[in-house]
Amino acid sequence: MVDIDGLNSFEIDVLREIGNIGAGNAATALAKMLSKKVNMHVPEVRIMDFKNVPDVLGGAEQPVMGVYLNFEGDVEGSVLLVMDEASAHILIDMMMGRPIDTNRPLSDIDLSAVQELGNILTSSYLGALSTLAKLDVRPSIPCLAIDMAGAILSVPAVEFGMTSDKVLFIETEFIEGADNVRVYFFLVPDVDSYDTILKALGVIQ
Amino acid sequence: MPQLIKVGMADLNIALYPDILTTIGLGSCVGIALYDKINKIGGLAHIMLPSSKDIKNNSNKAKFADTAIVILLTMMLENRADKKNIVCKLAGGAQMFALKNSSANNDILNIGVRNVAAVKKVLEELKIPIIAEDTGGNFGRTIELYTEDGGLMVKTIGHGTKII
Numbered sequence: 001m002v003d004i005d006g007l008n009s010f011e012i013d014v015l016r017e018i019g020n021i022g023a024g025n026a027a028t029a030l031a032k033m034l035s036k037k038v039n040m041h042v043p044e045v046r047i048m049d050f051k052n053v054p055d056v057l058g059g060a061e062q063p064v065m066g067v068y069l070n071f072e073g074d075v076e077g078s079v080l081l082v083m084d085e086a087s088a089h090i091l092i093d094m095m096m097g098r099p100i101d102t103n104r105p106l107s108d109i110d111l112s113a114v115q116e117l118g119n120i121l122t123s124s125y126l127g128a129l130s131t132l133a134k135l136d137v138r139p140s141i142p143c144l145a146i147d148m149a150g151a152i153l154s155v156p157a158v159e160f161g162m163t164s165d166k167v168l169f170i171e172t173e174f175i176e177g178a179d180n181v182r183v184y185f186f187l188v189p190d191v192d193s194y195d196t197i198l199k200a201l202g203v204i205q
Numbered sequence: 206m207p208q209l210i211k212v213g214m215a216d217l218n219i220a221l222y223p224d225i226l227t228t229i230g231l232g233s234c235v236g237i238a239l240y241d242k243i244n245k246i247g248g249l250a251h252i253m254l255p256s257s258k259d260i261k262n263n264s265n266k267a268k269f270a271d272t273a274i275v276i277l278l279t280m281m282l283e284n285r286a287d288k289k290n291i292v293c294k295l296a297g298g299a300q301m302f303a304l305k306n307s308s309a310n311n312d313i314l315n316i317g318v319r320n321v322a323a324v325k326k327v328l329e330e331l332k333i334p335i336i337a338e339d340t341g342g343n344f345g346r347t348i349e350l351y352t353e354d355g356g357l358m359v360k361t362i363g364h365g366t367k368i369i
Contacts, residue, residue: 051213060230061347063362068302078313143302147362150214150230151345154253155301157214158233158316161253163262165215 014203016045019170019185022128026183027174029124033117034094034176041173050157050167056184057084060150067118068143068155071126073136074200075193079122080156080186085146087181088114100179106146115144125185133200156186207353212236215268217250217277219284226350231297233317235324235340236348237274238294239333240355241286247352248277248286254316255323270323278331293328294357294369295321295338296348303343317341337369 023043031038046056054060065088070078083091089102092110095117106114119142130137145152153167160167169186189197198204207223214234220226222245228236231251239248250273254260257269266272282288298321300314321340328335339346339359347360360366 051215054230066301068304070304140304143304145301145343147232147301148230148345148347150347151232151299151301154214154230154232154234155314158253159313161215161268162260165262165265165268 019043022125023172025124026121029120039175043170043172047168054149057149062149064149065146066152069140071139073138077189082184159188212249217267219248219280222352229347231346232301235297235320238350241290243290246286247350248281250277255319274327292336298340
């Protein structure tokens with residue numbers, strides 16, 4: 001696991017850059033999927049106490065959508081993509097080509113569409129890692145859950161919790177026309193994988 | 206008016222009658238509710254991991270089943286709870302995501318099951334009976350412990366609300 005407390009500002013910059021390119025890949029994939037132009041804000045790397053993370057999504061009891069997968073290869077770990085319910089609704093409605101209505105109940109087709117979207121976003125995000133660091137990264141089939149923010153976010157919190165009381169994540173905003181959706185990526189490399197990534201990027205010897 | 210006392214992730218606290226203890230959004234974490242019905246004293250811990258012994262950075266004692274329960278019990282006894290009256294109710298320990306064809310980090314994904322097992326072991330060692338539990342599954346839970354009668358309300362999204 002990452003010892004977040006031990007990261008220096010340069011290493012955080014590297015993570016930001018991976019996040020930046022990963023989110024850029026994800027935006028491109030999203031644009032292709034929607035056949036629309038998608039802009040994004042420069043992603044922000046955030047490090048905070050895991051206790052406070054659910055507040056970013058409106059509180060621990062707020063329903064959120066999470067897509068989780070793990071990856072193997074030269075590096076191992078997991079990625080969790082989280083967005084609030086409204087953002088998920090907006091993305092689903094965009095994909096389905098219908099007017100945006102965040103109160104619409106989600107059908108099974110909507111859910112499988114959003115799982116596929118999560119798959120594409122997380123895989124393209126992860127693609128930055130393999131391209132930049134020239135590492136073999138093989139993602140698993142993703143899994144979807146819609147539940148309380150606290151419960152979904154406990155997954156990366158436990159993974160980070162092995163070494164730290166903090167969590168590192170990347171916040172990105174995608175903008176399409178008048179709509180914007182905020183997406184959070186939690187990339188948790190495994191014990192030794194973090195060093196492998198930094199070495200492959202030439203950050204550490 | 207009873208006060209609502211919040212217990213965060215990797216946190217614990219006690220309450221006296223008529224206050225209510227709550228912890229929000231338990232996923233794989235486990236909420237351990239201790240209650241002394243004679244003295245109407247409640248205690249609630251929200252643990253994340255089974256054991257402080259497996260981990261180097263273990264300074265936050267409320268994070269682990271083995272250390273949190275002992276601290277919670279001590280706090281209650283210091284506030285005139287009587288050990289022989291104390292019973293326990295459990296909630297949480299879910300598996301939020303289940304990956305197919307993946308062995309890589311199953312240890313992490315099934316942490317909920319391991320948390321519940323670790324909690325039960327500690328309670329057995331302390332000879333505290335578990336009188337009710339709502340654990341496992343694949344969904345999150347919010348709980349409230351009422352010091353008035355020891356009722357534990359379990360709220361979910363899409364899996365109902367009940368008092369155990």
